[in-house]
Amino acid sequence: xxxxxxxxxxxxxxxxxLLKRHLNWDDALMRLxxxxxxxxxxxxxxxxxxxxxxxRERTQLDTQVSGxxxxxxxxxxxxxxxELADAEGDTDVAADAEAQLRALKDLAGKLELxxxxxxxxxxxxxYLEINSGAGGTEAQDWAEMLxxxxxxxxxxxxxxxxxxxxxxxxxxxxxxxxxxxVGHNAYGWLKTEAGVHRLVRISPFDxxxxxxxxxxxxxxxxxxxxxxxxxxxxxxxxxxxYRASGAGGQHINxxxxxxxxxxxxxxxxxxxxxxxSQHQNRARAWDxxxxxxxxxxxxxREAAAxxxxxxxxxxGWGHQIRSYVLQPYQMIKDLRTNVxxxxxxxxxxxxxxxFMAASLASRIKGKDEGAT
Numbered sequence: 001x002x003x004x005x006x007x008x009x010x011x012x013x014x015x016x017x018l019l020k021r022h023l024n025w026d027d028a029l030m031r032l033x034x035x036x037x038x039x040x041x042x043x044x045x046x047x048x049x050x051x052x053x054x055x056r057e058r059t060q061l062d063t064q065v066s067g068x069x070x071x072x073x074x075x076x077x078x079x080x081x082x083e084l085a086d087a088e089g090d091t092d093v094a095a096d097a098e099a100q101l102r103a104l105k106d107l108a109g110k111l112e113l114x115x116x117x118x119x120x121x122x123x124x125x126x127y128l129e130i131n132s133g134a135g136g137t138e139a140q141d142w143a144e145m146l147x148x149x150x151x152x153x154x155x156x157x158x159x160x161x162x163x164x165x166x167x168x169x170x171x172x173x174x175x176x177x178x179x180x181x182v183g184h185n186a187y188g189w190l191k192t193e194a195g196v197h198r199l200v201r202i203s204p205f206d207x208x209x210x211x212x213x214x215x216x217x218x219x220x221x222x223x224x225x226x227x228x229x230x231x232x233x234x235x236x237x238x239x240x241x242y243r244a245s246g247a248g249g250q251h252i253n254x255x256x257x258x259x260x261x262x263x264x265x266x267x268x269x270x271x272x273x274x275x276x277s278q279h280q281n282r283a284r285a286w287d288x289x290x291x292x293x294x295x296x297x298x299x300x301r302e303a304a305a306x307x308x309x310x311x312x313x314x315x316g317w318g319h320q321i322r323s324y325v326l327q328p329y330q331m332i333k334d335l336r337t338n339v340x341x342x343x344x345x346x347x348x349x350x351x352x353x354x355f356m357a358a359s360l361a362s363r364i365k366g367k368d369e370g371a372t
Contacts, residue, residue, distance in 0.1 A: 005079070005082060005098065005101065008098075008101050008102065008105055009075060009079060009101070011105055011108070012071060012075050012101075012104055012105050012108045013075070015071070015105075015108035015109060015111070015112045016068055016071050016072055016075075016108065018112055018115075019064070019067070019068050019071075019108075019111060019112055019115050020068060022112075022115045022116065023064055023065070023068070023115060025068075028061060028064070028065060029065065031061060032058070032061050032062060032065055035054060035057060035058040035061065036058065038054055039054065039055065039058055056123065059184070060123055060184065063184075064111075064114075064115055067111045068111075071104065071107070071108055071111070074100075074104055075101075075104060078097050078100055078101045078104065079101075081093065081097040082094055082097045082098060082101070085097060109357075110353075110357070113357055113360055113361065114185060114188075116360065116361075117185050117188035117189070117360070119188065119298070120298065121187050121222035121224070121294070121295075121298060122185060122187055122188030122191075123184060123185055123187075123188065124186065124187045124222040124223050124224070125180060125181060125182045125183065125186050125187065125222070125223040126180070126181050126186045126187035126190055126191070126220055126221060126222050126223060127164065127178055127179070127180055127181075127220070127221050127222075127223065127288060127291055127292075128150055128178070128179050128180075128181055128190060128193075128218065128219075128220055129176070129177070129178045129218070129219040129220075129221075130143050130146050130147045130150075130174070130176060130177045130178075130216060130217070130218055131143065131175070131176045131216065131217045131219070132169070132173065132174065132175050132176065132215075132216050133196070133214065133215030133216055133217065134215070135212075135214050135215065136170065136171075137169060137170065137171040137172050137173065137205050138203060138205060138212050138214045139173075139214045139215060139216060140169030140170070140171070140172060140173030140174055140175055141169070141172045141173035141204075141205070141214075142173070142197075142199045142214040142215070142216045143169075143173055143174050143175070143176070143177070143216040144169070144172075144173040144174045144177075145173075145199070145348065146197055146216050146218060147174065147177050147179070148348075149347070149348050149349070149350055149352070150179075150181075150190075150193070150218070150350070150352075151179070151350075152349050152350025153350035153351075153352045154181050154183075154186075154350075155350070156350050157183070157189075158183060159181050159182060159183035159186055160181075160182040160183060161179050161180070161181060161182070162179065162180040162182060162274075163177070163178075163179050163274055164178040164179060164180055164272050164273075164274055164284065164288070165177065165178040165258075165271045165272055165273050165274065166178075166273075171205070172205070178270075178271070178272075178288070180223065187220065187221075187222040187223075188360075189356055189360075190220045190356075191220050191222075192355075192356050192359035192360050193218050193220060193321075193352070193355075193356065193359075194218055194219050194220045194321075195217065195218065195320065195321030195322070196215055196216070196217045196320040196321060197215070197216055197217070197218060197320060197321065197322050197324065198213065198214070198215055198320040198322070198323045198324065199213070199214045199215075199216075199323075199324045199326070200212070200213050200323070200324070200325045200326065200327060201214075201325075201326040201327050202326070202327045211327055211328070215320065220295075221291050221292050221294070221295030222291060222294065222295055222298070223287075223291050224287075224290050224291050224294045230290040230293050230294050230297075232263070232286075232289065232290065232293065236263060236264050236265050237261050237262060237263055237264065237289070238261070238262045238264060239259065239260070239261050239262075239282070240259070240260045240261075240262070241256040241257075241258065241259055241260075241278060242256055242258050242260065243256055243257070243258065244257055244258040244273035244274075256278065257273065257275070257276065257277060257278045257281055258271065258272070258273035258278075258281060259271065259272055259273075259278060259281040259282045259285045260285070261282075261285045261286065261289050263289060263292075263293065266293070266296065268289065268292045268293065268296070270285050270288040270289045270292060271285065272284040272285040272288065320335060321334065321335055321336055322334045322335060322355065323335065324344065324347070324348075325344075326344055329342075330342050330343075330344045331344070332344050332347050334355050334358065334359065336359060336362065337355070337358040337359055337362050339354055339355055339358045341354065
């Protein structure tokens with residue numbers, strides 16, 4: 001068998017071995033058997049919160065175990081097919097099997113990273129908040145581009161999107177927006193995107209076609225469930241109501257249904273305007289505030305490289321995590337990992353996996369080195 005094929009097979013086997021090691025394979029199989037047995041208990045759903053937590057753990061573990069087993073089975077199938085095709089001189093079948101083997105290697109790498117998403121809230125849904133920086137229309141248009149980019153990424157990966165709040169820009173774009181990304185490992189993947197994003201381009205709003213630099217920020221925090229106890233004193237909060245902006249018909253324009261809650265000790269503020277009643281928006285805003293406070297606590301406990309409040313001091317120079325240069329050349333570069341690409345349009349259309357994977361791997365490596 002060709003050396004190239006053997007190298008691909010060796011890489012896939014290495015990924016499978018790493019997956020099993022991170023899972024503590026024998027323990028994982030025993031735990032999955034326990035969860036399957038508990039899931040069949042007719043009394044399980046007498047306690048809805050406990051049942052949901054159990055089913056979430058079961059789904060996550062089953063996905064990981066099944067992924068490992070499928071990788072091994074597909075690898076054996078592809079190698080057998082290639083060996084048979086080589087023996088019969090069927091180059092078309094051999095080439096097709098080799099292409100599938102390469103795709104299998106990519107899948108193995110992705111599963112390996114997903115297995116490393118073992119943080120306390122990595123498996124949760126998350127809120128993604130976009131804010132424009134200084135610069136008026138330019139920055140607001142860039143903020144809307146970022147929102148579109150992340151929406152495309154989420155849709156491509158099968159995540160459901162729920163728009164929570166949006167503040168329209170003065171001439172174009174948005175001042176801010178918050179969406180909820182619903183799906184397994186949403187927070188685990190998107191948490192690496194938190195920070196300031198810098199855009200360099202020829203301004204579409206400048207009649208002299210001058211080059212402009214714009215900034216916008218993305219903040220990511222996990223949705224917390226009822227099993228996570230976050231205590232908030234209402235006396236520490238200021239609650240404001242206002243008229244919702246954007247689409248929504250007559251009702252949304254005539255009533256002060258939108259709600260903003262500011263947690264005074266931390267300065268954290270959240271807003272919701274998508275529900276039709278102030279009561280519903282208030283309930284959603286409280287959930288968002290709990291999530292933000294929980295995320296801040298996670299940052300402390302996980303000793304994040306940059307504290308949340310430090311990164312929020314300024315949406316501008318010196319704080320960016322990634323640069324998007326569209327003029328005078330085409331280049332997007334992550335300043336944390338040095339991953340870069342000239343395919344700027346693909347990235348703006350949601351092709352972010354290379355950046356997320358590198359940033360996640362870098363975080364894991366840093367933690368591993370700190371533990372040695």
